[in-house]
Amino acid sequence: MDYSPPKKRSRLPREVWKWLQSLELAISPRNIRRDFSNGCLVAEIFSWYFPEDFSLHSYHNGVSLGTKQSNWSQIEKVLVKRRISLMKESINGTIHCKPGAAEALIQEIYTLLTNRRIQTVQEEALDFSDQSYQEHLPMVARATASKAIKNNLRLSEELAENNISTTQSKIHNIIHRHVELRREERIQNPPW
Incomplete structure (x- = not known):
């Protein structure tokens, strides 16, 4: 499977791309905004770290708002159980495909799961407006x-x-x- 970064310029740092590649995800993310909006890839990322909590067959790879909300609701329930919190603005921005939201969310997940800090997102205020x-x-x-x-x-x-x-x-x-x-x-x- 080809895990090269997408042709379209993404604001994800190289180290985050390498981390995503190392996870060998079922679907190679091409359009970050679209591919992460329904939560399936996020659930798959978390399943690498918490396989007993994330059963991937219960997530649906759809584009409807109902599907996205259902998937994210399941993810949030497991994260609450694990006492992990993600920024609500990032999740909502990712669901609604706001520019920069998915990138911020992925970097936040990367920081949580790897205990590494990234300079780009953590120091900036989240603003998903134009x-x-x-x-x-x-x-x-x-x-x-x-x-x-x-x-x-x-x-x-x-x-x-x-x-x-x-x-x-x-x-x-x-x-x-x-x-x-x-x-x-x-x-x-x-x-x-």
């Missing part, structure tokens, strides 16, 4: 408020959240962040 990307764009190319909502709120997040007021709150926060960014731009560049 704000840093937008800040690097010229002002005329930056997203509008409606595009910011579309970029930062996945449909699967809306479907997973049963409470409409929580979804509205997320939308309000995205718009507020967008307005604040525009306000800062105008202060920094008054003639524009």
